[in-house]
Amino acid sequence: MPVLSANQGQIWRRRTSRTQWAIWASWLVGIAIVGYCWKLVSDRTVWFFVTDAGTQAADLASRMVPPKWSYMDVLWRPVWDTINIATLGTVLALAMAFPIAFLAARNTTPNSAVRAFALFVIVSSRSINSLIWALMLVAIIGPGIFAGVLAIGLRSIGFCAKLLYEAIEEIDAKQVEAIEATGASGGQKLIFGVIPQILPTFAGISVFRWDINIRESTVLGLVGAGGIGIQLDASISTLAWTQVSLILLVILATVVVSEWVSAKVRHAII
Amino acid sequence: MLSRAPSLKRPGRRSLRTMSETSVPSYPRSWKKPPLIANRFLRWGLWFGAAIYLSLALGTMEINWGRVAEGLPRGQRFLSAFFPPDFVSRWDSIVDGILESIWMTVIATVAGIALSVPVGLGAARNLAPTPVYLFCRAVIAISRTFPEIILAIFAVKLFGFGPFAGFLALSIATIGFYAKLLAEDIEDMDPGQAEAVKATGAGWFQWINYAVQPQVMPRMIGLSVYRLDINFRESAVVGIVGGGGIGATLLTAFDRYEFDSAAAILIIIIAIVMVLEYSSGYLRRWVQ
Amino acid sequence: MLRLEALHKRYRTGDQALKGVSLEIPDGQVLALIGPSGAGKSTLIRCINRLVEPTSGSATLGDTNLTSLSQGALRAARRRMGMIFQEYALVERLTVMENVLSGRLGYVGFWQSWFRRFPADDVQEAFRLLDRVGLMPMADKRADELSGGQRQRVGIARALIQHPELLLVDEPTASLDPKTSRQIMRLICELCSERGLAAIINIHDVLLAQMFAERIVGLRLGEVVYDGPPDGLTPEVLTDIYGEEDWEATIEAVEEDEDGDAVESAVVEKTGAA
Numbered sequence: 001m002p003v004l005s006a007n008q009g010q011i012w013r014r015r016t017s018r019t020q021w022a023i024w025a026s027w028l029v030g031i032a033i034v035g036y037c038w039k040l041v042s043d044r045t046v047w048f049f050v051t052d053a054g055t056q057a058a059d060l061a062s063r064m065v066p067p068k069w070s071y072m073d074v075l076w077r078p079v080w081d082t083i084n085i086a087t088l089g090t091v092l093a094l095a096m097a098f099p100i101a102f103l104a105a106r107n108t109t110p111n112s113a114v115r116a117f118a119l120f121v122i123v124s125s126r127s128i129n130s131l132i133w134a135l136m137l138v139a140i141i142g143p144g145i146f147a148g149v150l151a152i153g154l155r156s157i158g159f160c161a162k163l164l165y166e167a168i169e170e171i172d173a174k175q176v177e178a179i180e181a182t183g184a185s186g187g188q189k190l191i192f193g194v195i196p197q198i199l200p201t202f203a204g205i206s207v208f209r210w211d212i213n214i215r216e217s218t219v220l221g222l223v224g225a226g227g228i229g230i231q232l233d234a235s236i237s238t239l240a241w242t243q244v245s246l247i248l249l250v251i252l253a254t255v256v257v258s259e260w261v262s263a264k265v266r267h268a269i270i
Numbered sequence: 271m272l273s274r275a276p277s278l279k280r281p282g283r284r285s286l287r288t289m290s291e292t293s294v295p296s297y298p299r300s301w302k303k304p305p306l307i308a309n310r311f312l313r314w315g316l317w318f319g320a321a322i323y324l325s326l327a328l329g330t331m332e333i334n335w336g337r338v339a340e341g342l343p344r345g346q347r348f349l350s351a352f353f354p355p356d357f358v359s360r361w362d363s364i365v366d367g368i369l370e371s372i373w374m375t376v377i378a379t380v381a382g383i384a385l386s387v388p389v390g391l392g393a394a395r396n397l398a399p400t401p402v403y404l405f406c407r408a409v410i411a412i413s414r415t416f417p418e419i420i421l422a423i424f425a426v427k428l429f430g431f432g433p434f435a436g437f438l439a440l441s442i443a444t445i446g447f448y449a450k451l452l453a454e455d456i457e458d459m460d461p462g463q464a465e466a467v468k469a470t471g472a473g474w475f476q477w478i479n480y481a482v483q484p485q486v487m488p489r490m491i492g493l494s495v496y497r498l499d500i501n502f503r504e505s506a507v508v509g510i511v512g513g514g515g516i517g518a519t520l521l522t523a524f525d526r527y528e529f530d531s532a533a534a535i536l537i538i539i540i541a542i543v544m545v546l547e548y549s550s551g552y553l554r555r556w557v558q
Numbered sequence: 559m560l561r562l563e564a565l566h567k568r569y570r571t572g573d574q575a576l577k578g579v580s581l582e583i584p585d586g587q588v589l590a591l592i593g594p595s596g597a598g599k600s601t602l603i604r605c606i607n608r609l610v611e612p613t614s615g616s617a618t619l620g621d622t623n624l625t626s627l628s629q630g631a632l633r634a635a636r637r638r639m640g641m642i643f644q645e646y647a648l649v650e651r652l653t654v655m656e657n658v659l660s661g662r663l664g665y666v667g668f669w670q671s672w673f674r675r676f677p678a679d680d681v682q683e684a685f686r687l688l689d690r691v692g693l694m695p696m697a698d699k700r701a702d703e704l705s706g707g708q709r710q711r712v713g714i715a716r717a718l719i720q721h722p723e724l725l726l727v728d729e730p731t732a733s734l735d736p737k738t739s740r741q742i743m744r745l746i747c748e749l750c751s752e753r754g755l756a757a758i759i760n761i762h763d764v765l766l767a768q769m770f771a772e773r774i775v776g777l778r779l780g781e782v783v784y785d786g787p788p789d790g791l792t793p794e795v796l797t798d799i800y801g802e803e804d805w806e807a808t809i810e811a812v813e814e815d816e817d818g819d820a821v822e823s824a825v826v827e828k829t830g831a832a
Contacts, residue, residue: 033376037372037373037376037377040369040370041373041377041433044432045432045433049429049430050429050430053429057428060427081330084327084330087327088327123543124540127503127539127543128503129504132507132536135521136348136524140344141345145331146338215415218420219419222419222510223510236423251415252415252416255415256415
């Protein structure tokens with residue numbers, strides 16, 4: 001705690017002058033960076049459109065109400081597809097993430113080369129958005145739900161495997177040691193010592209990711225990978241704004257329900 | 271004591287023991303693990319329901335296996351078209367796109383977090399009066415529900431093409447993420463410390479500054495780097511609908527079947543995400 | 559018969575945990591290993607079943623040289639050594655019965671253990687042991703629902719179902735209250751004499767060691783500094799093991815305790831684990 005001696009006596013300061021200067025300097029650098037980025041973005045912005053946004057918004061809002069309720073008849077099937085994409089994609093991801101997590105965890109991996117490979121799979125899967133996965137898959141296997149399921153699956157492997165391998169690294173090593181001491185083989189150590197300890201986490205991760213995937217699968221249709229996004233894309237491009245507002249409401253409802261379900265299930269598990 | 275008490279209360283045990291003294295004890299020769307769900311109807315009902323759902327879901331999936339089979343060799347060609355990645359021929363537009371993504375990411379993260387602080391304070395049950403609480407929670411719920419790309423579609427619609435729209439979409443998405451976690455963190459804070467500062471007669475802002483901020487700060491710094499990382503990844507997709515950044519370059523590469531350039535872009539994205547992830551882990555350790 | 563010859567262990571951090579420990583433990587002998595924290599007690603028993611690899615020296619059980627075994631042969635050898643842990647080390651999310659049956663893992667194959675299809679004889683033996691340690695009605699409970707003493711009884715059953723020749727016991731009472739500690743120690747010793755098992759018991763508590771073991775080995779900084787009967791633990795010897803302290807009270811307490819203990823042990827015989 002720095003205390004300065006001055007004419008009036010001692011003055012307390014929270015920081016020494018050196019740290020205070022360092023903090024000021026880092027603020028300055030931070031603000032400079034943000035300001036520079038802002039300038040570059042604003043250079044590429046047509047400010048006329050931005051200032052005009054208010055009227056645009058009012059115009060759009062007036063065109064969006066009331067939602068075209070009758071369009072709902074068409075939407076039931078896409079909603080069902082959206083849920084299926086999320087669910088099947090999650091199942092697929094979990095099936096693949098489970099072994100990868102064991103290869104990536106420091107305490108269960110066979111060797112460091114395999115671990116590096118597993119970590120690379122995890123990072124690539126996580127870095128690429130499900131929409132981009134969908135973009136590629138639609139190019140390979142054609143548009144449709146299947147591409148959506150695969151896209152969600154590929155995107156979720158990294159997420160699930162990362163959380164799972166962190167859980168595996170945090171298990172109680174003594175329980176595994178005790179199983180090892182009975183003369184158990186490597187595989188038996190996993191099924192008796194490790195898996196029971198991570199099962200609750202695994203269940204939690206599945207529900208958590210399913211909830212996120214519902215959200216993500218609502219937009220996969222924008223690139224042709226099935227689900228309600230297809231209708232959204234079609235309605236926007238035909239300027240059918242009353243349909244768009246209904247679709248947005250349906251997405252909102254689906255997400256709220258899925259969040260409620262996942263909260264309930266997570267509560268029941270833990 | 272504890273461990274012995276149950277055996278005293280058990281009536282069946284004594285008879286078991288006297289039996290074992292007189293004759294060969296008969297212990298069960300088989301054992302089954304008790305099922306997770308005790309109620310048999312519920313258990314079978316759940317299995318049955320899951321089976322029906324799966325068959326329905328797979329049945330209505332309408333996989334065009336012909337198309338998939340046809341796609342596999344094409345997929346191979348597609349994959350081989352990815353290799354080797356071509357960094358050279360589109361290098362200028364890749365650099366331009368990546369830089370634009372980075373600018374967008376930086377200002378969207380800063381603006382989003384700046385806006386998240388009031389919203390997050392308002393959405394904390396233990397700080398805000400009910401009307402404010404409900405309003406802030408509604409803001410969070412809406413911005414969380416819609417994926418970045420839908421926000422971007424509307425931002426482009428209203429504000430025109432370019433990075434400004436992407437910046438707005440990412441900022442709004444950041445509010446949904448960051449304000450929610452901030453509010454939850456504040457709700458979980460130690461009430462003892464908060465009370466102690468209040469007891470000194472501190473005003474509201476002083477109270478926030480001295481009691482709340484120190485408790486939530488370390489985690490929030492870590493989360494802001496994490497959100498920077500997410501925003502960068504998302505900036506790759508807002509471009510698909512015209513929100514600026516690397517996404518536009520990527521979409522162009524796909525549209526022109528320049529998969530080797532697309533591969534180069536994806537590799538650059540992965541590399542940047544890895545760097546961000548590594549540094550966020552480092553920063554989080556440093557803060558705590 | 560277990561024979562340790564010049565066991566050395568140096569950890570990768572450079573800590574020399576064991577400096578040439580040689581011991582010979584005849585069948586059926588219960589040996590207590592005492593010494594301050596960091597003396598190498600845990601390392602010593604883990605070097606025997608090679609949960610920790612000794613740096614040099616040898617451990618021989620019967621006529622098997624444990625230190626030179628391949629992985630597969632080591633599995634088979636581990637079946638002959640039951641281990642009981644500090645803080646129980648039960649797999650908390652499995653049932654009591656699964657924990658006991660896990661002692662048979664060295665004898666069954668992978669898929670058998672995956673589907674929990676243990677041979678009928680093993681299941682029967684598991685029930686018999688659970689009854690012996692007084693936990694028959696707990697078989698279907700999850701291990702984390704049990705009290706500390708109950709968990710350690712499950713740990714004992716898990717070690718015994720291996721039909722070991724030797725028990726390696728690591729601080730069995732470290733997290734138990736004094737009374738439960740005694741019950742657990744008594745149970746271990748009774749079971750050893752019933753089955754003619756040899757045991758090495760690491761224990762902090764000098765009192766308990768003197769009460770239950772027939773032989774005491776004192777370890778300090780990885781070296782044996784005392785090896786003899788319990789009543790040979792004079793203040794001088796304890797000072798040698800643990801360092802300077804007033805040891806008279808400890809030794810007197812043991813003498814008083816033996817009277818009180820006789821009463822308690824009678825109570826336990828009537829109601830308790832037997």
